[in-house]
Structures are given as structure tokens and as C-alpha cells.
Amino acid sequence: MSAGQKVWVGLPEFLGDVPEPLLMEHYVDKTIKKLRKAGFEGDNILIAGHSLGGVMAQRFAKKNSDIIKGQVLMGSVLTRDKRSI
Secondary structure (H helix, E strand, C coil), X not given: CCCCCCCCCXXXXXXXXXXXXXXXXXXXXXXXXXXXXXXXXXXXXXXXXXXXXXXXXHHHHHHCXXXXXXXXXXXXXXXXXXCXX
16 A cells, blocks of 8 residues: 555444435435545545345445446345346
């Protein structure tokens, strides 16, 4: 890692720690806004998800490909509609 580089991490906070698919976009947008308010100025934003969260992360990343540059899936699957074969 180059000197002076930072890694910023944002964790969306879901009510009762239960991700709600219909509110996913709201909570991720809110998290990105909090990062920017804290001083994050970059544009390399990655999204990660585990299990069902990975499926929801894929949906968000595809819909918001202008801001999401990549994704990390942990214990999840790449859904057929997200494959580029």
C-alpha cells in the first residue's frame, strides 16, 4: 500500500440487524453519505455481501453501476442475470 492511502469502510445499519431488501438502497446510500461527511472523497466504492446480502448487493451494484466499482461475495452466489457470458 502506498503511503498516505486510506481504506474507508461503511457498514449499513439495518433496523434489528435484519436487512430489508426493499430498504437496501436507502441504507447503502445513507452509509455512503456518512462516509463522505466524514471526509471520504474517492470514487472507488466496492460493495460486499454475505449469503442473501450478497444477492441484494448484486442488485444494488447493477442498478448503481455509476458509483459501485466492484463487489465481494462471501458465502453467496452470482445470480444468472448478473453473469456476462
